Amino acid sequence: MQEIVRAKKRKKFSFTPYLFIAPHVILFIIFFLIPMFYGIYASFTKWNLFTDPTFIGLDNYKTILTNTESTFYRQFWNGLKNTIIFVIICVPFQIIIPLFIALLLDKKPKGRNVFQGILYMPTLFSITSVTLTWLFIFNRSLGLFNNLFGTDINWYGEQPYAWMTIVITTLWWGIGGNLIIYVAALSGIDKSVLEAADLDGARGLKRFWYITIPAIKFPLAYTIIVSVIAQFNIYGQPLIITGGGPNESTYVLLMYIRNLAFGTGNSVAGMASAMATCLGLIIGIISIGQLILLRKRSD
């Protein structure tokens, strides 16, 4: 008995598992945790990156949250509004479209792997090459779309087209990631359950809603949360496609943040950090809220 207890104790203090996770933890601390805390600290300072930061308490937050006269107030709220608009338009499609395609692929059509490969491929490209491709397609006079359909749409200079261009580009780029998760999840559903449902007369939508969805709810919840976080961090697409226009209606928060922190001239890093911290808090709160909601539903 004593032997066993001792063995257990020894096992408890084993050093090996920590060795295995050490590389990740060390990198995580150096590249994520420390910069994050430093970023939060910076948000309470006035700092141009080159001189020592001056602690100014909550002034930056006061400015961006309440000072209606300030450029930073306008930029923060406009950026946040645009970011949220994008998340609201984009995320549902980013879930529904790959799920629909995954359901089709789950029917095991001929060339299934080829389709899956083709649909996944854009995910591997860099955002720059993806957006450039779509820039060519949506160019007003020389672009493929307008020439093919005989339209004269100002795709990236007018709303709602500017958002449409950004969302289409994002979807084309990003659906592959969710798609393979759904394909894997769907193929993991126990066929006997589906057959039983069939025998009980559950078909089509009903079967999808009552059998398929509950069976893949964890991968689904995961993709929703990850997609929301990813889309809150939107940056490259509007930067390259619309440059934030027309009238800063696609200028998202990260573009303002980067511009303030690493634009031309002295950095306004304190203000940028305050904006980043607010955005991070919002993402955190929304993600936790989603998780709670999803868990409640699944209980």
Next chain:
Amino acid sequence: MKKKKVIALLLATVMGLSLMACGGKQKGNDTDTGTSNVDTNSGTENAAEETQPDVKPGKKGSIEFWTVFTGADGSSMQAIVDAYNATNPDYTVNHRAIEANDLYLKMPLAIQSGEDVPDVAINHIERIPLFQENGFLEDYNQLIGDSVIKPENYNPKAWQMTEIDGGHYGIPLDVHSYILYVNMDLYEKYGNGALDDGVLTWDEVKASGEACKADGIVTMGMAWHRVKFLASYAQLGGTLSSDGVTPDFNNDKAMQVLNTWTELNDLGYIQKDGDSPWEMFLGGNVLYCPEGIWMYNNVKEAGLNAKMYDYPTFDPAVKGNWTSSHQFVIPKNEKRDADKTKAVLEFIDFIGNNSLEWAKAGQVPAHNAIKEVAEFNEMPQAFLADQNEELKIYNYKYYGYAVESLDKIVAEVLFGRMTAEDGLNQAVQETKDRIEMGQ
């Protein structure tokens, strides 16, 4: 399980947050102060950082030379550096091309830490006033004395713009201007001899408008609005700040510039919003198109019958081309001795005297020696080598803030989505706010 998930999620959030705290990592278009025209410049300065292979040090060591030339111009500069190293100098030169925004972050950090400070670097002229104020740069007045560097050897405007508070902080490598390209075939048909006096005015642009429009030709292509605004505004005598500190470009002169363009848009004489005028110009559908001199190789490749002229004016007597200049600066470094500094000056002088290669990259070398080179005089940009007051170079300390605020509004005003007054007020306010918080 529940707990674990929440922890995992928190960690994910933390990661997201920290990413943002560092600012976005991705970078697409570059809002830099120099030549880097993101719309049309075929990526001369947007390429990734590239490090040139190390050269074996000379008898006394080597000179670290940082530049912003990461594109095709990088190889032109490397060729000149190689030619210098082939003369067996005491100090060989190590050329390191760094993407512009990175260089402007790395260089100050290196100077502050005193480690790996470059011995000489290329900066865009607009960056120099703020770097000088921050105390990063050596004053050439203390260095050149009776060395090989002589102010009178250089383009006077490009030299004079780095005189700050009685010191001198840059030696010009080149000037590069934003000028006017004219499609000569279309000009024959629609130009009405507007260029007989060698200058195009905005009224003359208007005069060609209806005929062009009837045939589906764009009279004036408008892109990279910030520098066009700066050129026209400077022609009218405008400055970004009257006292050199507080921005005040929300005035009548600026309104006049923007309203002139809005009128052209209302009349339908410029390209439709959303079109890329430069591509259309290369395709032969645009009569006049302002662009940088460094884009000439594009025109040549397209086989277009096009010529370079001065940027359009309000008054034919007052020309003005927005111009920037790549300048050699010497970052402060206590460890650098007088001997090495002398070698740096000799290297700078060598480049000035051997800059044909640089002209071939589409630039106008600022050293007068280039004017004696027959091959240069046949180049289309050669007319700029003799210009002085026509070169509108800005050295406002907060130029970066001002132009980034202009980027947000000029196109909106041009295409009628914002009034000139609102736009300019917003831009001035943004510049002011950033100045206050970036101290």
